[in-house]
Amino acid sequence: EVCQLMADEVAAKNVRLKTNLEPNLPSAALDRVQVQQVLVNLIQNGIEAMDAEIDGARALHIRSCRDGLDAIRVEVRDAGAGFQDAERAVEPFFTTKPDGMGMGLAICRSIVESHGGRLWTANNETRGATVAFTLPLAVS
Numbered sequence: 001e002v003c004q005l006m007a008d009e010v011a012a013k014n015v016r017l018k019t020n021l022e023p024n025l026p027s028a029a030l031d032r033v034q035v036q037q038v039l040v041n042l043i044q045n046g047i048e049a050m051d052a053e054i055d056g057a058r059a060l061h062i063r064s065c066r067d068g069l070d071a072i073r074v075e076v077r078d079a080g081a082g083f084q085d086a087e088r089a090v091e092p093f094f095t096t097k098p099d100g101m102g103m104g105l106a107i108c109r110s111i112v113e114s115h116g117g118r119l120w121t122a123n124n125e126t127r128g129a130t131v132a133f134t135l136p137l138a139v140s
Helices: 007-012 032-049 104-114
Strands: 016-022 060-064 073-078 118-123 129-134
Touching: 007 032, 032 073, 032 129, 060 104, 060 118, 073 118, 104 118
Parallel strands: 016 060
Antiparallel strands: 060 073, 073 129, 118 129
């Protein structure tokens, strides 16, 4: 649903969106609207991270999978410049954007943690960065 919502922005920025969504994942314990907001923010950040990249390298990968027995994981991977300080990227008021407030990833982390999950950032091996989070499975 979020990919459809973001389709116009993805197309306008000439970004290739690739998804690898594991089928038949079990339900996670979540507030649908809040987790959609997390995904929208991560996708927008990934798109903005690639603003200076040439068209051929402008790809955003979204992956979902099982994470152990009791959680699912979602990863948003861009082909931008990566984080100068991946450890601090989720701290409130820490930003690398000239007009950023430094609250987007901090709010995302807060939402994920309020659901019992975890959010983290890492630079990719070759280029770009990945922001990933886990959410616990719903209790059956």
